Every structure is written in C-alpha cells, then in structure tokens.
Amino acid sequence: MRKLIIVPIVGVTLISCVQKEEVNALERQILDIKKEVAQIKQEQAKTNQNLQELASRLDELSNIVSKNSIDIEKLKTAYKPSKNPPLEGEEVVKIPKKPEEIYNQALDFYYQGRFEEAESMFKKFLDDFKDSPLYDNAMFWTGQIYYSKGEYQKAIKIFSDLVSLCEEGKLKDCNKEPIALLKLAYSYIKLKNLDKAKSTLEKLIKKYPKSEEALVAKRKLREL
Numbered sequence: 001m002r003k004l005i006i007v008p009i010v011g012v013t014l015i016s017c018v019q020k021e022e023v024n025a026l027e028r029q030i031l032d033i034k035k036e037v038a039q040i041k042q043e044q045a046k047t048n049q050n051l052q053e054l055a056s057r058l059d060e061l062s063n064i065v066s067k068n069s070i071d072i073e074k075l076k077t078a079y080k081p082s083k084n085p086p087l088e089g090e091e092v093v094k095i096p097k098k099p100e101e102i103y104n105q106a107l108d109f110y111y112q113g114r115f116e117e118a119e120s121m122f123k124k125f126l127d128d129f130k131d132s133p134l135y136d137n138a139m140f141w142t143g144q145i146y147y148s149k150g151e152y153q154k155a156i157k158i159f160s161d162l163v164s165l166c167e168e169g170k171l172k173d174c175n176k177e178p179i180a181l182l183k184l185a186y187s188y189i190k191l192k193n194l195d196k197a198k199s200t201l202e203k204l205i206k207k208y209p210k211s212e213e214a215l216v217a218k219r220k221l222r223e224l
Helices: 001-078 097-113 117-128 135-148 152-167 177-190 195-205 212-223
Strands: none
Touching: 001 117, 001 152, 001 212, 097 135, 097 152, 097 195, 135 152, 177 195, 195 212
C-alpha cells in the first residue's frame, strides 16, 4: 500500500516540474515578443521622423523653387534688364508691346504683390496672344493670383481650363500642366473638397510620375 502512495506523489512532482518549465518558456516567449514590439515601435518612430524630415525638405525645396521661379521664367523668355537705367529725377514710361514684355511685366507685378495690375496684364496677354508658347504660363499665373488672394473658385476655373486645353491639344506648350494640377488640388483642399483634391493628386502622379510636383502630391495624399 505504501508503494501505491509513493507513485502518485512522484507523478505529481514530475507534472509540476513540466508545468513550471512550460510557464518559464511562455514567460521567455512573452519577453521576446515584448522586445520585438519595442523594437518595432522604435523603428516606426524612426521611420516617422524620417518621413517628417523628408516632408520638411520637400517644403523647403518647394519654397526655393517658388522664390527662384521669377528668374527661371525670365530666362525662358529671354528677359533682359535695361542697360541704360534712367538718371535720377528722369522718368521713363515704357509701355510693353511684345508678348514677352507684357508677360514679364505681369510677372514682375505679381512678385511685387501688385495683384490687380498683374491680373490685368496677364488678361491682356491671354486676350492678344493665344498662339504664344507662354499662353499656359500666363494662365497658370492668373490662377495663382486668384489662389494668393484666396479666391479659390476662380483659381479652380483657371487651373481646370488650363488642364483641359492641354488634354485637348489646344496649347503650343503645356509645361505648366503639372503645377496647375497640383495647385488645382490645393484649391480643392482650401474649399474642403477632399475627394476632388485626392482624385486630382492621383491624376497628377499618374500623368507625371517623375515630376517634382508628383513627389509633393504623394506626400499630400498621405496627409489627407
């Protein structure tokens, strides 16, 4: 009878040891999982930081491009400053007549913040020089004037017309189409029309995947 009592005790002891080992193994697994989770969170935080740094660099690049765009535009149109500036006290009033002169004058007004005068000059250009390769540029800057003044519905109309004319092949040059699409999306965002904004950004990325505007569009899509 004593032997019958000893056997169960040994069995219980073995079971207890096995269960303890299993618990220890589970605890080690839990600890490993916690370490993995902590590592993933750390890597995710680093990734988020990298994305924020990238977004900051893109914004900085966009600002630099914007500040230098007037020089780029004038180089494209062979803009040359006057070699003989007027003497002190002498007034020289020059009325621009050539397409490039009117365009550059309008662009000067825009960057001086003289939006009404810039708008008037760009409209004159659009009325008189429909066959100019600068026509899409003048359309874009007209839309940009409205955007700068917070008149987003008017900006949307101009940017949309520019894109439509490019798609229909009615313009000689469409170098402003990518930035027009981007600013069209931004105008929709200003008016809280996020569905239109997203579809416009997606259209930009699909049509001009390698452009700088597409990089900005991708970041903006992640924010929306």
